[in-house]
Amino acid sequence: MNDKDVILEVRKISKEFPGVKALNGVDLTLRRGEIQALVGENGAGKSTLIKILAGVYRKDAGEILFEGTPLELHSAHDSLQRGIKVVFQELTLVPQLSVAENVFLESFPLKRSGAIDWRTLNRRTQEILASISLDLNPTRKVSSLTISQQQMVEIARALSHEAKVVIMDEPTSALTPNEIRSLFEVIRRLKSLGIGILHVTHKLEEVFELCDRVTVFRDGQLVSSRPVPETNTNAVVTDMVGRSITTLFPRTHSGRGQPVLRVRGLATDKKLKGVSFEVHAGEVVGIFGLLGAGRTELAKAIFGLDPVIGGELELRGRRLRLGSTSHSAHAGLGLLTEDRKGEGLVLQMSVAQNMTLPSVREFARFGLIRSKAENARSQEYVQRLAIKTPSLRHKVEYLSGGNQQKVLLARWLMKKLEVIILDEPTRGIDVGAKAEIHKLIDELAMAGLAVIVLTSEMPELLGVSDRILVMSGGRITGEFGREEATQEKVLAAAIA
Amino acid sequence: MSSNVLNRRSARFSLSRFGELGLLAVLVALFLVFTFSSKYFFTPKNLSNVLGQISITMIAAVGLSLLLICGEVDLSIGSLQAVAALPLVLVMNATGSFWLGVIPALAVGALIGVINGLLVTRLKINSLIVTLGMYYLLRGFVYLVTGKVPISDRSGKDLFFMVGNGKLFRFLPYMALLMIVIVVVFMYVLRHTTYGRRLYAIGGSPEVARAVGINPERLKLSAFILCSLLSTVSAILLASRLSSANHMAGQGFEFQVVAAIVLGGVSLAGGVGNLLGALIGVLIFGLIQNGLSLMNVGTQYQMLITGAIIILAVAVDELKKRHA
Amino acid sequence: MKKCLTILLVVLLLVVFTTTLAFAQAKKPKRVGWVGNYMMHEWYQSLQKGMKARAAELGIELEVADANLDMAKQVAFAEDFMAKGVDVLIISPVQQEGAEGIVKRAKAEGIPLIIEASAVKGMTTLVAICDYDCGYKGGVATGKYVKAKLGGKARILAVDLPALRPCILRVDGFYDGIRTIIPDAVMVHRIDGQGLKDKALQVATDALTKDPNVNVLYGCNDDSALGALQAYKAAGLDTKKVAVCGTGGEGNAFIVAMKEGGPYVVEAAMFPEAVGYECINMAVKLFNKEKVPEHWVTPTLALTPSTWNKYYSLAGEVRTINWKAVNAIKRESKCSKY
């Protein structure tokens, strides 16, 4: 196994954290000019391996061969020096600095005086950005960029110092289809430069569109590594979850009831330009839009999280006060934001306390919380949603992403709701958990709630929605029934 | 498009220039009010005095700004002012040389900086707590070693006296000269050197910095040392003005400085702010003190007004930010 | 809401500015500038009364700035006054060594300078009481009372302010004074009350739990003494078995306490009004280049519940000094200790 194409070889690497064996003697081989997919459920050990290769973690056992020679990584700096560049899922940019500064953060071009050579810095950044066909002003503050643009800047950084291996940790999780397309072009260009690419992802369609080889991890071990032509979705999924998942999008609910939520000419000073639509009981409305179309803004505006300058909301015929979260929450609205940690969970609080946050009133008598009732109720939902937690008093911080998302869903399942808004409910969640969450969405509709799902993942959109609204530039630019909706139609409306 | 142009400038100079506009307005307003309410205010002599008076605060403010920008804070600078003056005056009285006194003073300052820095970066204790502890510790230390008896300058060195009281061309106080040099140097460092940009980086997002191979610990340590060194410089100036090392020196100084630079838009959260803002903040406080005293306003009214102005200024700033 | 608040603040600012304009405009030939140490303390309030009174008599314009216990500020304000070009500068040092800079500065600028309260190296003249002798007088008077009323044994709790030399001198003086009457008097506690009543109360409480067996409470200022007394009461000790002596007579506190007829039996009074009065007199002398002593001593006297009203009268909450009586008090030519 020592042909000279191999640039990176991982042998019998193990890594143990208190209580968990994150990696248990895994092997992995990456060749020059190869795009290798690394897939596996959350907790399979993908990110641990990446962090080891990035020099963030130290391996307990095993060895790393880089260009045939053993490699000891002591710091992030080491692996950068050797030409291993990791594009992490949570973006590693400094919002306060400019694009150029971020691209060359590791080492600015300097003048003889030791001062930063701004001209060169910006010129070279411009060149790199051009090479990945990205038109950005290098002096723009990163905080003013969209997520996808930031992702591109990350990759630009990878190119800024001749990377030999580029590792991408779910680069597309935040991107919209055509952004993904241009990202793939970039990745293919990297491939043509002879760079080895390790592409970590949850989206199997990407594997078959982009990659040459697919490697599957499960529970810290290597399950399979096959050339893409020699395998198929079902085989990979089975390898990942150890069982075959039947239907990804169960639909048992049927027939919509009374209109519940009416939105008329909703507008904010930033994004929304007057949005009108209505949602019925027992109906799942999917809202699609490219990044910056105003999906999230719409959700926040409806819920009162962002200030609204115009329009009106009606819930079951009653006018809703705008811009008051407490008011809309009490009126029976629920919101699952896309930013799980930043806007959803209270990390210092226990699983139970996070679940009951909106509904804890119901367990209170004379303003005092009856913890028995609270715990009983929480326990019920822990079981119903199969949330993996040692106890109710366990800090939610320590749960896996999927389980955290379930806790947030439980939060709204517990409460008597009229309308629930789910913003990117399955972002960064593995196949197994995804399926369970899609099942829950269906149950919510069954229970007669009006469900609004905002998503940028086409299969999910087409899978869960009874009706699809498409947004672009802060307006609704298209509406399709479940039957008539196709990927092409939706995209056409989204670009309009 | 225009926003793009603005972005270009703000990135080039790392200056959120509009950030200061609100405060600049406040500053100008104060200036006018005082000019019209006291004929002594707008005189070269008084203005040069004010310039000198704010120097002590501003020099320390430069150091503390560096710290705040990289996401830490130091509440012990006031107590340090009392500590650092001791070796200065002692050695000066012994050797009769000002410069021989400066060396141990700076050494002590650096040492304190190292201690603060190590406690924060190595033992991972919140800097607010570490330096609050040091705030008590150092003050108590001075009380103990001096027995609360000030040590006055017996070297009779004119140089020592001139440092804090002399003026260039009978107008520009040497203190102000030193302050301007320091401010300019560190403005340059913050804007145009890798070190400066990295301070912003680790203040903005430490984990990012680490991921790209920057070592936040080492940078923060250096910032702590710089902060203590600059506070020591301010301590030397104060000692010269008091022509003694004094156990009561610098009481409440840390809060003056923090208030001034936070007023100047340097964020306590780290990663945001610049020395121009800090300077404006310090100037606002300096002008209020000087102007009101020229107008014979009683201390109780001065306190009231200062407090009101702080709230006013910050509120205006916040309003502007949200409508920007 | 925020609008109203903002407007409110602005208005407030304007009001204060305009009201203070009045001060700023006034102008007279002879201007005296005084940089106080801690104007908000009653001592300096009363001192200012004296100064203002005398300045008014002589038609001198008096300007006052307050260092508010901040030495850097004090230097700054001294500068400001020199910049304003006052004819005479009066300084009450926050901290004597801390004012040496100002002395040099004034010399350089050629402005006559008076130091109030505590001597500063290189100064021309000092207007102040003799702290040691003042405490001494208090000690003697207290000793007599203890000997007569409390069975001649004296066990002392003294609340000191070691940060300031004058206070140390007073406590030393008190101790020496009381021992002239009761030679075996013991200093049981000598604690730092920072000159503040709440701090004095706290440390005295602790001291009294350590050893409650004291019958003399002394404070280097009235607040310190009264703080100690409060601690004594709170400890449930018998107020009939204790004598309290305060120092200064800064405000009404000691008068009220004496009127109560409680254990507060001696006040080592320092007549702040008189100090202020003399400061102005001295200013005139200096301005006219007259020859002046290095230390111009102002009167001190141990007052008792029966004698205080010769020198002060209290109407409502306003006390007025009896100048004739106070100026008649015999003064030391120079202090027995500095």
Next chain:
Amino acid sequence: MANTATRGQTITRALILFNELILVLVLVLLSILISIGNPKFISFANVLNILRDSSMAVIAGIGMTMLLISGEVDLSIGSLVAFVGVVTMDVINKTQSTALGVLAGLALGSLTGLVNGLVRTKLKVNSLIGTIAMMMILRGGVYIYRIAAVQNYHLKRAFFEIGNGYVGFLPIPILLMAILYLVFLVVINKSLAGRYLYATGGNPTAARISGINVDRLKILTFIVSSTLAAMAGVILVSRMNSGQPNSGQGFELEVISGVILGGTSLSGGEGTLIGTLIGIIILRIINNGIIILGWNQDLQIVVSGLVLIVAVYLDNRRKIARAKIITT
């Protein structure tokens, strides 16, 4: 792993999991050391004395803890204590009614809290800066209101009792402290308000999405906290028997130091009242002990500073160990 662990391990685990472990150890250690130096320290009288002197800081500390949990801070309580004292005494002098005086004092507290809260939530001024400003405004204000200390011209018994009286053997300040402490122990740990406080400090957006009116909650917390500080001011003025405009200097730092020492996080969302109680008493014991031992009083702040740093460091270590155990 508990089942596999030996008894020794389980005990250490239990200790590490117990939040106030370090504090209790420090408290006990200090007490023992001081008692060795002077047995009087542990005497009933001195214990009462320590508690009584802590009562004011603890009462104010309850409010400060709630503020820090909600992610805010209040540096103006020191000046407030002075202002409340002066106003209370003055009103009693004028009305000859203790009740009215106390009410006036508490009202001033609530009002200050309201303003602090509005400045924070409506003007969006960072509470650190906002309350530093309020500290100046109040200190200036009290001197404008009354430049001289307000003496006791009424000699009301009830007024004296507040700070110096006893119920049985129990000093009234301790009683007040105990009652308020227990009440707020329930409020913080068992009530909706308490739960919302933690949520707001932990993640404001999440709190808002869950229907909590964050602004109103914060304003309320500021009011409660300032009113408690005012209560401390009332006790202090009764103990001093005069309204001193210069009192309460550094009180805010004393309280905050105690609360931080008690393990309350500066970034919000974490903190316990137990910790606050122990933290404040530890600092008080240091001051008291050094006098009882007859040491140089300047050591008070030195030791306080040391203990603050060391205790917080040790507690960090414990937290890390705790996290390990939990994730296991």
